[in-house]
Amino acid sequence: MDYFLLFAALGVVFLVNVAEQSVERERRRVSEPEPTGAGHDLSHYELAYLSGGPRRAINTALAVLARAGAVRVSRGSQVTAVYGARPSPVPIEQAVLDALAARPGGYRAGELRRALEAHPAPAGLAGGLRARGLIVPEEAFGTAWRRRKLQKAAVAVAGGFALLVVALAAARLAAKEPVFLGVLFFTVIAVVSGLAALARQRRRLRNVLTKEGRAVLLSARGHHPRGVHDQSSLALAVGIPVALYGLQDAGDQSLCDELSAGDPGGDCAGACGTYGGGDGTTFGSDSSGGFGGMDFGGGSSSCGGSSSSCGSGSSCGGGGSSCGGGSS
Template sequence: MNLSIVAVLVAAVLLIAAEPYVAVARRRVAEKPPSGIDHHLSHYELAYLAGGPRRAVNTALTVLATAGAVRVSRAGVSLVYGAAPSPVPVEQAVIDYLAARPGGCTAAEVRRGLAEDRAVTAMADGLVRRGLLVPEGALDHARSRMRLLVTALFVVIGVDAAALALTAGGLLGDPDDVSVLTPISLFTVVYGIATVLRQREKLRAVLTREGRQVLKTARSAHPRTARDRTSVAAAVGVPVALYGLGAAGDPVITDELSRGAPGGDATGVCGSHADHSSGFGDSSSSSENSSSGGGGCGGGGGCGGGG
């Protein structure tokens, strides 16, 4: 085996060895054993777990639109004249935001404008206190190791490119070895890119192991196909919180609110804690569980389950 192939294989081993360092650092923070506490969450807290601030605001917009307090059209979203205040903080934040814009605005503007509103960030604080979200900055060590993984990837790409060029020129072995070296190089580069993307995505998912279990329990208790008509919150708030705008049950609301949302907010992808345009959040206050205008799940009891 010539030196070029040896160099590529050594670089590949370096890359493969670097991945566990990131995974171990991440698991140390996010994979702590569940507490066993039976968590009772509002649909907005579940929305935050499932998709961060974007999902929480989308859920509030859907509930308010279904209740007739917000108008959704091709022109965007606007507050209906005479809409009553809401006892639910995130709903009132949406109402206040739209009230300050009598001409209306796009749903994307509402999501951006409320990403760091106190009603939204308070949810993140509460979910962190409950151990359902990883605290801000807790993954910094894992992210620093992620940078080492990215560096290893660039080393692999550099070594592969140099080995191919030198071998093809007959400077580092038999040029015929290029036919062997090329698939090995391609495999290591593709594997490296996939590894970096996989670990980066895991570092974006800031739910703890317990948070993931609570979300899974809530989805089991409220299947996508089920529809509880006891209240607006139960009929549209819970489905949108757990499954995204595609579960709103109204094509107009789904299409118009999805404008400007990556993926249309149709899936339960968690946002990033660090980018408080997508952090995760809470209000455990009793107003979150009000059945008026979209209170707690099913208009009373909390959703979600214990670890």
């Protein structure tokens, strides 16, 4: 019996591994085609969306508009329009100004972000990035998600086998040979590795950046290291740092604190890359687990410091912002 269980345990380990590889192959087919090598001249708002989705793009617009004097952020995270601020030619900035103009009392920052996430302006950023092959729609992973259901079934088989092994040992029908230690070892391996693989694939399938998208984002971070603020333009001084690293890099801690007040996902907590949306979609992290040795979504890693050049396949940054500096 013990020898039979040993072979069965090895079979379960193999089953769990094959199930994950099936999911992984499909995920890679969708999200990791070879980069085109074409240059990508991205605005700071496109970089923001690539780095943190609609939330990061909206935060970047808020930071730029606030520093330009077009909006006011007061205590309690209240955002209001400044009278006399000029319209902006940048769609996502104008979306913020329009929303505030339609509500004289303004919005709390969190409410404003939620109101704008479904606005056509962030959707336009996403569409442009998809057209460039930098992000994929989450629904493109439909086949991979279906295969993950089979992966769940394989893990359930591993769990059932573990219960069977325990029951047989308790009934003294097994554990009579030294090889039973091997049965226990491989059974634990099957269950633990299977559960870890499920979590890993769930995270990877939520990441909508392509391989080329991750390369462009890493290149941008190398070209614009964290903590470096080029004061030659508002886009370089505020837009690019917030786009790549979050509100914490806006150069104004009080602005960061107010825009993040009462928001558990606030960028001032130190999260410098991945955005987890309400539907679990994530941006800006490596879906294969290694992004230049850094986890941009962890919040505890240092997210600048790359030595790669933005010229290697992408032209990052750009895009000025002309936000009115109306008087209060």
